[in-house]
Amino acid sequence: MYTWRLFQPSSLHWAWSTAALKHTLGRQQGAFRWTHSGGHSYRAVIFDMGGVLVPSPGTVAAQWEVQNHVPSGTILKALIRDGDSGPWMRFMRGEMTTEGFLEEFGRLYSEIVVESCLEGICKPDPRIFQLCLQRLNLQPSETIFLDDLGPNLKAAASLGIHTIKVANPETAVKELEALLGFPLRVGVPNTRPVRKTMEIPEDALEKYLKGLLGTHYSGPMELLQFDHGQSNPTYYIRLGNRQLVLRKKPPGPLLPSAHAIEREFRVMKALGNAGVPVPTVLDLCEDPSVIGTPFYLMEYCPGIIYKDPSLPGLEPSQRQAIYNAMNQVLCRIHSVDLQAGGLESFGKPGDYIPRQVKTWTKQYRAAETSTIPAMERLIQWLPLHLPRQQRTTVVHGDFRLDNLIFHPEKAEVLAVLDWELSTLGDPFADVAYSCLAHYLPSSFPMLRGFRDQDVTELGIPTAEEYFRKYCLRMDLPPIDNWSFYMAFSFFRVAAILQGVYKRSLTGQASSATAEQSGKLTESMAELAWDFATKEGFRVFKATPSAKPLMGSYHSWAGQSSPRTTSGVRHYSSVAAAAPSHEAKGGLIISPEGLSPRVRKLYDQLLRFMELNVYPAEEELQRHQASADRWRPSPLIEELKEKAKAEGLWNLFLPLETDPEKKYGAGLTNLEYAHLCEVMGMCFYAPEIFNCSAPDTGNMEILLQYGTEEQKARWLVPLLEGRIRSCFAMTEPQVASSDASNIEASIREEDGCYVINGHKWWSSGILDPRCKLCVFMGKTDPQAQRHQQQSMLLVPMDTPGIKVIRPLSVFGLEDPPGGHGEAQFKDVRVPKENILVGPGRGFEIAQGRLGPGRIHHCMRLIGYAERALSLLKTRAMSRTTFGKPLIEHGTIMADIAQSRVDIEQARLLVLKAAHLMDVAGNKAAALEIAMIKMVAPSMACRVIDRAIQAFGGAGLSSNYPLAQFYAWARALRIADGPDEVHQLTVARRELKNRARLQEPAAPRE
């Protein structure tokens, strides 16, 4: 037996969430204070959040009541019914959470099922009615009981319950409506009274209809407006026994070529004849004098429109069937014979996507109200990544679930609606567009989605499955560039929403939610950009890989090419290379020797630096000196997205660690050395390409030593550039250049590791994006010297971590990551956070310093190249003591010496990288140590000469020289002090018996 209440609380969730927002924010922010200079004495503004900043829950509830024909005030009454002790007041006083409130309210005001078989009592036993009353917590006089059997009704009536005998359901519902005082049967679904700004002259319309259908249609005409039809207002008409739908252009000035309802009429007519389920069209009236704008008429098609694409209330198998039917009908549209249907001239054949990109860019520009960065990026990106159109078919242009009318009892599409955007084009655009809901959250106001739900559990095919199924049905090979189509789809939605928003500002938009669309444009553009990024990755990875050992020998010492930025600075980029020589072997000593794929990447990187990085340098430097410096620079974030979309991302991951190129670009160390040098030319560049320390080293560790779970949790977000990380080894109280000295303890306790220790110089630890600390400590101080240490993955939000202060290098704090001093006190992490196992820390530390060990050296060559380039341009442009600086012998000597220094160091870097590639990191240990010994001091010397040539300016922040110098100098310590590397080189040299041929004893 069912008893029910007048409304379901789930529909009101939003209203309560709003109230909850009001409640929480109200406590913290209800009143603001600020200073001002307007001459008034106001010091604060106090306001209620609900109804001011967010819609009032009362308004939302009232709207819901109107839409659902529930007497106005019902919800409010229910809310305040139990006064101070009721859930509402407890919720408002903060004694209940939103979830708790919704649960209790739901329990009080939702369906209650009383099942005889479970209770052991059955009608007409009056105890079952008593049980219902008890569960509802109501009096008999407050309830109504419906049944078709007299004894049951009698038993209920004996308790004082009002009863209705159901002989005919229709009559019983009428009787119930009379008792309740409001109608239970809603009218035409998805309609409402015509909106004020959308009214049409009813008399003129009625006259026209009677002329069309015959004057015998009498009685008042009923006119309602569909909620649907954001762009072309759509109306329901009942005239006599005819039910029609009218669709018209919106009033007022319109965007060029939009709202072409004549085309809709034409295509629907043709498709209907070709067997595609569409409403039967009756008449097109192009005369604007009848109702103010042209319109057309079609038969009303009763059925179900599923507005929520997650299909609540259906079984998984039903959902699957619905999506299957949707896919099927799309295939049907795309299979229509254009010639037979007379649709050959319905659009231009070919080049659909390029035209669409142009059209929507134009539409967007025409409706633009402010600059949206993601839209700007897309407008640049889309034309450069256009797919080749495989087929030309009718495309719907707005194919989504809520544009389909379904049979009420089976998964069959009765009609496809809204053909406004249809034309001839690339059918994959429709397929992608019909998957929008997969990527939108359920809370998205205008286009509801189910991104936050488990599609497999729901029974809905994933977007990939949906695509595959389509291809299978159409007998097409599956496409791999569908991320492009998704990017394009979301771009188009963003442009449409912007149009709706602009029209809402001028009062022409036909939907009440039009105003919201302005804010949504931005989020759609962001989503589109996510797909553009994915596509960028895919294209990049699909490019054929290099043969690592092919290359050429030649000199690097070409003429440098000074570049000019905003009039003040003259920074040179990489020196132009000499012509290529015959390939002699595996060591590629100049970019000309790189394989075509890597060379292309190299050129792309140079271009990206020229177009995006150098011009941003000044602003990035300003950010680092501003009060906001401990927050990540939005410009860096923007440039990261750009670099990602161009595939200039994670270039550092060596092919040997990531042979399947699953995570990175699959470059060899040698290839990366050339690219890394370019990144070194600007201090800020490595982060833009997700190639900066200490993340690179930590990512290498995770890839080499992490478990699948550790990779999923840390490596993936690091590779995506969503989080950052730090490495905590060095300790203030011990000489940490000898890592065996470190004292931090890692103790096992109750299935956890407990950390205690004091660290400093942990680079990146102050960055708010830093979520992971790779921590080195001792698990067993009694073990052998190199087996005492372990490495743990410590989430930065673990209690007990206290960052004490940022350290500075020559006064430079290097924000937002900084270099921090931190205390770790009783920090507990799960045992599974250990890397490889206890006692393996030293081994991992060695591994960590594998490829990552020479990245700094590669970058230092970049620092030095740029410094030399600056020196030359400066020396050519200034005169002292009667001649240009460049002609002074000491300057000439400095230039010559710098070139030689750079060439020597570069050759050694490339040799080390090459050996790592061909012989392995261990075999390259000597070369690694040598270059670490050489590169920082070489860079210091070259930069120092440049600073000297610049005079005072060289020490200022007007040029990157002082910053370069500070970091080059720091790297003589930070990457292990010079002396430690010298020790390694000396020891190896002494071990190399082959080089000890000369007897040490003096000759007789």
Ligand SMILES: Cc1cc2nc3c(=O)[nH]c(=O)nc-3n(C[C@H](O)[C@H](O)[C@H](O)COP(=O)(O)OP(=O)(O)OC[C@H]3O[C@@H](n4cnc5c(N)ncnc54)[C@H](O)[C@@H]3O)c2cc1C
């Ligand atoms: C900018 C910067 C960033 C850093 N980032 C990190 C980081 O992210 N994580 C981290 O854990 N650490 C980091 N460090 C710390 C760095 O690794 C250490 O400073 C370095 O290993 C030296 O250790 P120490 O400071 O304890 O010096 P000590 O070990 O006390 O050495 C001091 C000096 O002793 C001399 N010396 C040492 N050994 C020998 C020898 N065998 N022969 C002759 N002389 C010797 C050297 O001149 C050396 O400079 C960073 C440091 C800097 C400056």
